[in-house]
Amino acid sequence: MSLIVDHISYTYDAKSGIPVVGLDDVSLVIPDGQFIGVIGHTGSGKSTLMQHLNGLLKATSGTIYYNGEDIYEKGFDLKKLRSKVGLVFQYPEHQLFAETVFADVCYGPTNLGLSKKECELRAYDALKKVGFPDDLIFTSPFELSGGQKRRAAIAGVLAMKPEILILDEPTAGLDPKGRDEILGQIKKLRQEENITVILVSHSMDDVAEYVDRIVVLNHGKVFLDNTPGEVFKCYRELEEIGLSAPQVTYIMHALSESGLKVNPEVTTISEAADEIAAALKRC
Amino acid sequence: MLRDITLGQYYQTESVIHRLDPRVKLLGTVLFFVTLFCFKNPVGYAVAIVFLAVVIFLSRVPFLYMIRGMKTIVVLMLITVILNLFVTQGDPVFSYWKITITKQGIVQAATIALRISLLIIGSSIMTLTTTPNHLTDGMEKGLRFLRVIKVPVHEIAMMMSIALRFIPILLEETDKIMKAQLARGADLESGNLFKRIKAMVPILVPLFISAFRRANDLANAMEARCYRGGDGRTKMKPLKYHTRDAVAYIILFVYTVGSIFVGRLWIFNIF
Numbered sequence: 001m002s003l004i005v006d007h008i009s010y011t012y013d014a015k016s017g018i019p020v021v022g023l024d025d026v027s028l029v030i031p032d033g034q035f036i037g038v039i040g041h042t043g044s045g046k047s048t049l050m051q052h053l054n055g056l057l058k059a060t061s062g063t064i065y066y067n068g069e070d071i072y073e074k075g076f077d078l079k080k081l082r083s084k085v086g087l088v089f090q091y092p093e094h095q096l097f098a099e100t101v102f103a104d105v106c107y108g109p110t111n112l113g114l115s116k117k118e119c120e121l122r123a124y125d126a127l128k129k130v131g132f133p134d135d136l137i138f139t140s141p142f143e144l145s146g147g148q149k150r151r152a153a154i155a156g157v158l159a160m161k162p163e164i165l166i167l168d169e170p171t172a173g174l175d176p177k178g179r180d181e182i183l184g185q186i187k188k189l190r191q192e193e194n195i196t197v198i199l200v201s202h203s204m205d206d207v208a209e210y211v212d213r214i215v216v217l218n219h220g221k222v223f224l225d226n227t228p229g230e231v232f233k234c235y236r237e238l239e240e241i242g243l244s245a246p247q248v249t250y251i252m253h254a255l256s257e258s259g260l261k262v263n264p265e266v267t268t269i270s271e272a273a274d275e276i277a278a279a280l281k282r283c
Numbered sequence: 284m285l286r287d288i289t290l291g292q293y294y295q296t297e298s299v300i301h302r303l304d305p306r307v308k309l310l311g312t313v314l315f316f317v318t319l320f321c322f323k324n325p326v327g328y329a330v331a332i333v334f335l336a337v338v339i340f341l342s343r344v345p346f347l348y349m350i351r352g353m354k355t356i357v358v359l360m361l362i363t364v365i366l367n368l369f370v371t372q373g374d375p376v377f378s379y380w381k382i383t384i385t386k387q388g389i390v391q392a393a394t395i396a397l398r399i400s401l402l403i404i405g406s407s408i409m410t411l412t413t414t415p416n417h418l419t420d421g422m423e424k425g426l427r428f429l430r431v432i433k434v435p436v437h438e439i440a441m442m443m444s445i446a447l448r449f450i451p452i453l454l455e456e457t458d459k460i461m462k463a464q465l466a467r468g469a470d471l472e473s474g475n476l477f478k479r480i481k482a483m484v485p486i487l488v489p490l491f492i493s494a495f496r497r498a499n500d501l502a503n504a505m506e507a508r509c510y511r512g513g514d515g516r517t518k519m520k521p522l523k524y525h526t527r528d529a530v531a532y533i534i535l536f537v538y539t540v541g542s543i544f545v546g547r548l549w550i551f552n553i554f
Contacts, residue, residue, distance in 0.1 A: 051462065054466060056462050056465060056466065079468055079470065082465065082466055082467075082468055083468055086466070087466040089459065089462070089463045089466070092463065094456075094459070094460065094463075094489055094492075094493060095460055095463040095464060095467075095485075095489055096489065097484065097485045097486075097488035097489050098485075107464075107467055107469075107485065108467040108468055111467060111468030111469055111470065112468055142492070156467060157466070157467060160467065160468060
């Protein structure tokens with residue numbers, strides 16, 4: 001179920017009538033089961049790129065292949081693509097509309113033309129997977145707290161059983177606890193379902209712990225595309241484009257420069273702790 | 284998706300028309316409309332077209348940019364033109380079955396088409412060269428005399444400027460919500476009318492909720508800054524007349540009187 005982005009560019013007319021480059025010759029291969037982090041500054045083209053992946057925006061040039069099929073070909077079923085590539089927008093709780101959470105989550109599968117029973121099963125299943133409390137399923141989505149609303153909205157996309165799940169800044173506006181809960185749930189989900197997950201963020205600390213690969217976008221171009229360790233090695237270049245490596249990277253680099261024999265490429269806090277403990281033992 | 288609406292938008296550039304006091308532009312637009320309805324012969328319209336062309340030239344707004352915003356009105360214009368063409372009674376020029384086109388009908392249809400185009404271009408010149416803030420400022424100050432008969436002029440102006448401010452925000456929001464529901468497999472483009480209206484519910488409900496939320500936030504922000512209506516409120520940049528505004532008033536007066544005089548002169552009545 002691979003997705004291949006082949007040299008796409010996207011320009012649009014801004015208010016003044018001057019064309020603005022949103023994406024500039026972006027190529028990516030998204031294989032099965034990978035957990036990818038897409039990082040970039042505001043306006044770097046992250047959201048624009050994501051909206052191309054499920055055919056909401058059409059590239060000015062270049063094309064996208066889904067399972068070897070050109071998605072811009074006439075007769076390609078975009079609705080089917082959108083059910084396979086689930087896109088959770090930024091602040092997804094703003095899309096809730098139904099009387100109950102359950103009815104709202106049913107909206108996606110119903111649009112796929114599934115039977116009522118199948119829709120309800122999927123909805124319930126999706127709500128379970130995002131850790132939504134059972135006793136709130138039949139309340140109005142507008143009475144929930146921010147974190148619960150977001151879970152409900154993510155479940156709304158998950159209920160379509162996508163093979164690729166894209167989350168655009170899923171933690172924006174949440175407190176640290178809510179953030180860790182949502183990200184933990186996504187990690188668990190990926191392990192259980194073995195789906196591809198693309199996590200869009202502007203914060204390295206958010207993604208460093210979870211992803212296998214990081215794509216850094218800058219001014220609509222792919223700036224870096226590698227494993228987290230390799231990407232964070234370039235922390236000086238990242239700083240030049242207004243991003244930063246996770247705090248762990250800075251500490252580990254500082255330690256290794258001051259003579260402690262640690263591997264500066266570790267990316268998570270627990271790995272770093274082990275590394276420092278091991279290095280201290282060796283002393 | 285909804286980016287193409289230019290009607291009622293401001294076009295940023297430097298020009299004499301942009302710098303004019305909004306009250307001049309408001310009165311000018313009203314007078315221009317009045318003259319359009321006073322003409323009895325084509326020469327009057329010719330004068331109006333020349334006047335408008337000069338204003339457009341001075342405003343430095345590209346003519347094509349202006350026309351782009353008119354696309355939405357074309358359907359309305361066609362309907363009025365066709366109705367006038369077929370319904371007006373008079374001397375028949377062309378007749379087939381029950382359809383009769385009269386000389387009066389053709390004249391009437393042409394007049395209406397010309398009038399609507401001039402009305403639209405005339406009003407868009409004002410909105411294109413005046414920021415919404417300036418426009419409501421001008422209205423507030425220009426209509427202040429109405430306070431004598433207890434019209435809440437300031438409140439109406441404030442409501443208008445807020446409404447105008449919200450239009451682009453709500454358009455953007457609509458675009459976002461539409462995309463979010465499309466990503467959930469929504470089908471907005473097929474099916475009969477009833478089905479399509481039903482498909483709009485998942486877009487309209489979140490849109491209304493977001494509008495209420497924004498209105499509430501704005502009201503709170505205004506109260507937090509001690510807003511309490513128009514009494515005794517001063518402006519940071521009060522409107523002041525300059526020499527160019529006086530000149531513009533004179534030109535306006537000359538145009539209005541002149542064009543109505545020429546437009547009603549019997550010697551030009553060729554129809």
